[in-house]
Amino acid sequence: MNKKIKLEDVAELAGVSKATVSRVINRRGYLSQKTIEKVEAAMAELNYHPNVIAQQLHTQRTNVIGIIVPTVATPFFGELTAELEQRLFKRGYKVLVSGALNNPGKERQYLQQLLGRQVDGLIIATHNADLPEYQHANLPIVAIDRFLRADIPVVASDNYAGATAACEALIARGARHIIHTDDLSPLNAQDTARQRAYEAVMQAHGWPAYTYPSLLDPVQTRASFQRIFTEHPEVDAIFASNDLDAATLLDLAVEIGYAVPTQLQIIGYDGTQTTQRLLPQLATVVQPLSEMAAQAVELLEAKLQQRATPTEVVLPVQVKFGRTLRPLPTKKALPKQK
Amino acid sequence: MNKKIKLEDVAELAGVSKATVSRVINRRGYLSQKTIEKVEAAMAELNYHPNVIAQQLHTQRTNVIGIIVPTVATPFFGELTAELEQRLFKRGYKVLVSGALNNPGKERQYLQQLLGRQVDGLIIATHNADLPEYQHANLPIVAIDRFLRADIPVVASDNYAGATAACEALIARGARHIIHTDDLSPLNAQDTARQRAYEAVMQAHGWPAYTYPSLLDPVQTRASFQRIFTEHPEVDAIFASNDLDAATLLDLAVEIGYAVPTQLQIIGYDGTQTTQRLLPQLATVVQPLSEMAAQAVELLEAKLQQRATPTEVVLPVQVKFGRTLRPLPTKKALPKQK
DNA sequence: TTGAAAGCGCTAACAC
């Protein structure tokens, strides 16, 4: 590695002052054409790149946004992160990404550092319990799908409506014994809207509601789901709170011998691009990932510019009717209600 | 937002000098217990967080590593990024992530800035053409799956062996008309090992080789693949260079009426966790994602510490035999070779 | 149109 080239070296080679070089870099103030050329030649010759850190120290801005998600390895958060990154880049920001899955210690350590003005703002798509850091943080934050603090805006899709629509799609197609799977960890406390909706629908019909836990480890999750079929062989439909679980259930059901969708209907949740490519037959509730990212970035910009923001933005979801759902019975084929 | 609290404010409140506060923060040098307590109380009261940028300017290190991937929205690169991030975090680094898919301009702009010592090193899992920035970059870089420059180590899995194994798995199960799909874009020039292996295997058998392009847009890709079945109705096996394409082909084949695996066998490539969860029946070549990440981080650390590194690390892959492959014929069931 | 010098917030000699 060469010695680090700095502004001063360029100034010296070009035979001008540091201030002039700085002006050339930033195209600020009056410059003679000749000076510009001299300086640029010197910069090129030395392969000079301004020290971003020094610039940042002066401007007190980093143009970096921190993103905290559970993990970028999962279709939903991977795609969300990609959308955020792309949109933020267009506005001149880079992103510092952290996966905090199941690791409050890491999230905390991470936050501690970011709070030292290493980032201009934060987009949080998860939160491990109630880290005190979030309460004291005094930099612009936007949360996705989770409530963090009264003055931190939340961008979410309409989980309650989506779950309701999913359950009703099943029921409209003849399902009577619907079981739900969801992430029940306490860390997920805010995210019970889907479960609440499921229970409300079941209750409205006077049917019992059963929720089976989705766990962090896929193998354990599969084992948990296996119990559905032994404990409730009468099950004729499953509403899974995410597509990965829905896929596991589909595989499990087929393995056990359920015919899908004739004997067992399945609907998932999220509807990412990846799922739609890998498992196009899966019915699911599609979250407006791209819109959510757009809104989050928009709100963050507003905060960065000290503009007022709504406390909450809720975006509509859409049911995708796939082959894991039966066809809707036609009117005349409908059995008379007793 | 409060006024920004700095070291000086803490020093003042605690009635000590800036140096002392700095010592307390960094636990360096001799400190009396009383002083430590005073200073920590002051820091807590002011909710002080050291300005990371100022620290960085002084230490000339950022403890940030830049990661450039095509996009984090895809299972392979999403999982790779997650692995990298996790491992780097354990070593005290944060990651600045950029998706450069199909956008040399963005990658270039991004690089330009990172070169300004905003990151201590770079892990490149893609490269758009031959950006001159890579040739002049003088910071530690490790490449994944792509050759960048003679002195930049490459971590890769054994693409040639993996593709060969995939084709041979098909042939061992009776396939005779194997078609290949791959990303043929010039940007992908380095990555033809899989195609070369496919062609070599076909040639060894005296069979014609056909490669169909996988495109950036899933819809166009599907259209491209559709032609396989009209132009080569005799096809009895497909080797797809990635699992997303394999899934599309599977869906397409079933839609058209091919029975899988009896009439048509399919094998993909990558074998990510996501694929294995969403489409467990898919046969595929599993890349050692986690090992690749580990090696990349290891090599980068070596470079950061000016230690010598190998120019190339090639990791073995593993074929996962799924239900999109026929069972292997037993010895005695094997037809006699003429 | 350009240069000199102060300062961004922190760390690390070097004194005391």
Add this chain to the structure above:
DNA sequence: GTGTTAGCGCTTTCAA
């Protein structure tokens, strides 16, 4: 044990 001071590399008044 603790304070003083000189930078880290850049930007930006303020002069010239």
